[in-house]
Amino acid sequence: MSNSRKIIELFYDVTSPYSWLAFEVLCRYRNVWNINLKFKPAYLGGVIYGSGNQPPGLNPCKFLYMVSDLTLLSKYFGVPMYRPSVLPEKDSLNAMRFVTAVAEREKEGDALERVSKELWKRMWRTHQDISQFSSLTEAGLKAGLSANEVEEILTLSKSQPIKDKLKRVTQEALEYKCCFGLPFIVCHVNGKTEVFFGSDRFELMAYFIGEKWMGPHPNKLTA
Numbered sequence: 001m002s003n004s005r006k007i008i009e010l011f012y013d014v015t016s017p018y019s020w021l022a023f024e025v026l027c028r029y030r031n032v033w034n035i036n037l038k039f040k041p042a043y044l045g046g047v048i049y050g051s052g053n054q055p056p057g058l059n060p061c062k063f064l065y066m067v068s069d070l071t072l073l074s075k076y077f078g079v080p081m082y083r084p085s086v087l088p089e090k091d092s093l094n095a096m097r098f099v100t101a102v103a104e105r106e107k108e109g110d111a112l113e114r115v116s117k118e119l120w121k122r123m124w125r126t127h128q129d130i131s132q133f134s135s136l137t138e139a140g141l142k143a144g145l146s147a148n149e150v151e152e153i154l155t156l157s158k159s160q161p162i163k164d165k166l167k168r169v170t171q172e173a174l175e176y177k178c179c180f181g182l183p184f185i186v187c188h189v190n191g192k193t194e195v196f197f198g199s200d201r202f203e204l205m206a207y208f209i210g211e212k213w214m215g216p217h218p219n220k221l222t223a
C-alpha cells in the first residue's frame with residue numbers, strides 16, 4: 001500500500017475552525033506522507049442544509065462543548081485561535097467564492113493556501129469581518145497578492161462560473177451521502193475510497209492510507 005499513489009482531498013470552509021486545524025496539519029504532512037494533497041474549497045452552509053443537518057452552534061450543549069474543545073485543540077495543534085466575544089456573521093458565501101476564484105486562477109504556487117489561512121486568521125484570531133468585499137480585499141493584500149490580482153479575483157468571484165464551481169464542489173462532497181459537516185476528508189488509495197469527518201480522525205486516516213500518524217507536529221520529531 002505504501003508505494004501506491006495516495007490522493008487526499010480536503011473539503012473546507014474558512015468559517016470552520018476545525019477545517020483550519022485539518023488544513024494546517026495536512027500542510028505539515030504533505031511532504032512527510034507519500035500523498036497528493038488537493039484542497040477543495042466548499043460552502044459550509046450548503047453542506048449543512050444540503051445534508052439536512054443544523055449549524056452546530058445552534059445546539060447550546062454542542063456550542064459549549066465546541067468552545068472548550070477548540071481551546072484545547074488549538075493548543076494541541078499549535079494553531080492559535082480565540083473565540084470572538086460576539087460570534088461574527090458566519091455566512092461565508094462571499095469568502096468561499098473569493099477562495100474558489102483564487103484556486104481557479106492559481107496555476108502553481110501557494111496563493112490558495114496563503115489566502116485561506118489569512119481568512120481563518122481574520123475570523124478566528126484577530127476577529128475581523130470576512131463577509132464584506134472590502135474585507136476580502138484586505139485579506140488578499142495581507143496574503144501577499146498585488147492590488148491588481150485582488151481586483152481580478154474579486155471580479156472573478158462574482159462571476160457565474162465561479163458561483164457554479166463552488167456549488168459543484170459542495171455538491172461533490174454531498175454526493176458521498178455521508179457528508180454533514182466540515183472538514184470532510186476523502187482519501188483514495190489503490191482504487192479504494194474512504195471518507196472522514198473532522199480534524200480528529202488523522203490516526204484512522206493514516207491507518208487507511210498506510211502512513212504513520214506522528215501527532216500534530218511531524219517535523220518536530222525529525223528536527
Ligand SMILES: N[C@@H](CCC(=O)N[C@@H](CS)C(=O)NCC(=O)O)C(=O)O
Nearest residue numbers: 016017018056180181182198199200
Ligand atoms: N470533531 C470534529 C468536529 C468538526 C466540526 O464540528 N465541524 C463543524 C464545522 S466547524 C461542523 O460542520 N459540524 C457539523 C456537525 O457537527 O454536525 C473535529 O474535531 O474536527
